[in-house]
Amino acid sequence: MDAMSAQYTAISVTGTGARRHVELNRPDRHNAQNLTMLPDLGATWNLPRLVGHQRALDLILTGRPITGAEASALGVALQSVAADALDDAVVTYAERIGGLSRVAVASVKASVDATDENTSLKSQEPGRQLHSSVRQPKPIAGEHIMTAQLTGTAGASTIHGPEHAQFRDTVSTFIERNVVPHFERWEATKVVDREFFAQAGEAGLLLFATPEEFGGAGIDDFRFNAIVNDEFSRAGLGSAGLGLALQNDVVGPYLLGLTNDEQKARWLPGLTSGELIGAIAMTEPGTGSDLSGIATGAVRDGDEYVINGAKTFISNGQNCDLVIVAARTSDDRHKGLTLIVVETGTTGFEKGRNLDKLGLHGQDTSELSFTDVRVPVANRLGTEGEGFLQLMRNLPQERLSLAVSAVGAAEGTLARTMDYVKERKAFGQPIGSFQNSRFVLAELETEISIARVFVDHCVDLLVRKELSSVQAAKAKWWTTELQLRTADRCLQLHGGYGYMREYPVSRAFVDARIQTIYGGTTEIMKEIIGRSMGL
Structure with missing residues (x-):
């Protein structure tokens, strides 16, 4: 579904590749001033095969307008619509191929709203050709837009493809709408709203590698994780981004790689949707970098572990619903550690004060205490003694x-x-x-x-x-x-x-x-x- 001008592809409905989203591809974020068509998960990649290498370069690089009918004939447009029917057509299309998840339709509707503010569309020949006048918003000064374009630019990343560029746009939009309006309040209260994680899950920003049967995209590609971290940090919103990074880059890999099917079914859907917030507890009042010095103990008692000890400097400590606890199950310094998941509400598990830090004020960082906490052996991650x-x-x-x-x-x-x-x-x-x-x-x-x-x-x-x-x-x-x-x-x-x-x-x-x-x-x-x- 294309709306073309001499300089821009105004609208292109695609999947982002990160979480089966469907959204508008707004090229103002892709620094593509001379492109007629953007690489949108197949269209530009397939052009050389469809029309030949030289013709593909001509279409991509010259900025010559292309009619909707011609785009359809080339196999790079699925449908042409009149300007006055564009919004409804986009949403209908999203609902058709985006019945994949509630995220898809919500993402398209949000993108339509954003495009309404930045794009003036008119149809010279309804159903045949759409032209657009795209107002480029002022970019963040010094921002490095990482794309994989044929033209190439100095400093452009060589490790990102068009799906990553589109996902970067998704993250940027999420930040503008869901983080910036609340950030100062979070900094003052020293904790983000729990809703923030649910919104991140709805936008597809959590646990990309979660298998589809547990509510995820099943995409093991750290480049998506990196884009989330990069966008939050560049915007100066690190204390909010840290919570997501912890869920994606620290907690997530343990619960993806060390869990059995029953544990995956129990925890992954909630962590991926943001309904559950995770934390990991390694550091103790007397143990920092030397993990072999961990003293918190877990003693096996039938089908349970009894945990006693204290942890400190635990990020997401106030908001967390479950915490991966590194506990000592034997005296061996390296072979005596075991990872056990403790869930909020378990008797004897208490969250201490939200620590008053020098910086990262919006990130809740806590002391945790465990007093005769009984946890099922079914909450152990992997084999006993392999925690280190x-x-x-x-x-x-x-x-x-x-x-x-x-x-x-x-x-x-x-x-x-x-x-x-x-x-x-x-x-x-x-x-x-x-x-x-x-x-x-x-x-x-x-x-x-x-x-x-x-x-x-x-x-x-x-x-x-x-x-x-x-x-x-x-x-x-x-x-x-x-x-x-x-x-x-x-x-x-x-x-x-x-x-x-x-x-x-x-x-x-x-x-x-x-x-x-x-x-x-x-x-x-x-x-x-x-x-x-x-x-």
């Missing part, structure tokens, strides 16, 4: 998740600072025009660009199941230190205003500080790398 190995196996992905967020946050902070230094004047000229400012910003731009390339490389390795713990450690320590360094230097360029909490750079500064600590400190990351060098 299970934790080590998933740490590379957890650390890469933090690295992705770090680069996104650094990019966003730099972009907002660029806007500031161009507008703020001192001694009669923009402060960005001073040599010191140019040098500082040039250094940050260079380092962030290099970090982006390496992190994309690591994401690609993870997708191919080739990411090592050493590579993840390199990405984690370098990018998080860079995020902290970027926030510090950008705050300095803001002068006294940067110290005011009303300025985003102030929040960026305090939110960045934890990045070099949790998920493995910088010092631990360097230790992992050093040992790999035979030192």
Whole structure:
């Protein structure tokens, strides 16, 4: 279903590939100023086969308008409709192929509403050709739009396809509608609304790899996870995004990879829809990076484990419905740990205070206590005594998740600072025009660009199941230190205003500080790398 102009494909109904959504493909987010047709899950990919290579290039690159009838003849349009019937046709089409889930129709309707605000459609020949005048919204300064286009652009990602670009648009729209209006309140109350997770599930932003029979898309592709983290961090909304990252990148893999069919049926549907919120409890008051020092105990008593102990610094700790507890089932430092799921409401399981942190105020972080907590053996993940190995196996992905967020946050902070230094004047000229400012910003731009390339490389390795713990450690320590360094230097360029909490750079500064600590400190990351060098 196409509406064409000389410069843009105004509307294209496709599936996003991430969660069987159906939504409008709005090219204003794809930096595709010279495209007649965008790569929309098959249309452009199939063009060379349908019309020949040279003809395909002509259609894609020249910007020549194409009629609805011609597009249909080429096999790249399913239907042509008159402008005044467009909205109804889109929704009808979505309901037909998007009866897949309630998400599909809701996504299309939301996209139609958004398109109504940005697109003026007229039909020169009803049912034959639709033209559009697309008003391009002002992009986020410094934003890197990652697409896989034939034309190519400097800095464009080589690991993302058109389905990822479309999904990025979905995440961006979700943030604008469901996060930005509430974010300051969440920061003040120090916890996000539970509804936020349900909305994320409805939008298809949770547990992409959940099998279809349990309510998911069945797509094991970390690039979708990375896009969620990237968009939240770049927008300066890290405390909200962290909760989703925890569900997707930390909790999710354990419950996808270590559960039996009964456990999957019990937990995956709720975690994927956002009706259930997950957490993982490793850190204890006396144990941080050294997981072999975990003291919380779980003693087998028939068909139950009896758990006693305390955990701290647990993200999602207030909102969580279930928590994966790393507990000691024997005295062996490494073979004595077992992962057990404890559900909220279990007798003896208590959530302590919501900790008052330096930054990431919107993320609930809690103390948890376990006093004679009886949990069925059926809640154990995997085999008893394999908890340490299970934790080590998933740490590379957890650390890469933090690295992705770090680069996104650094990019966003730099972009907002660029806007500031161009507008703020001192001694009669923009402060960005001073040599010191140019040098500082040039250094940050260079380092962030290099970090982006390496992190994309690591994401690609993870997708191919080739990411090592050493590579993840390199990405984690370098990018998080860079995020902290970027926030510090950008705050300095803001002068006294940067110290005011009303300025985003102030929040960026305090939110960045934890990045070099949790998920493995910088010092631990360097230790992992050093040992790999035979030192």
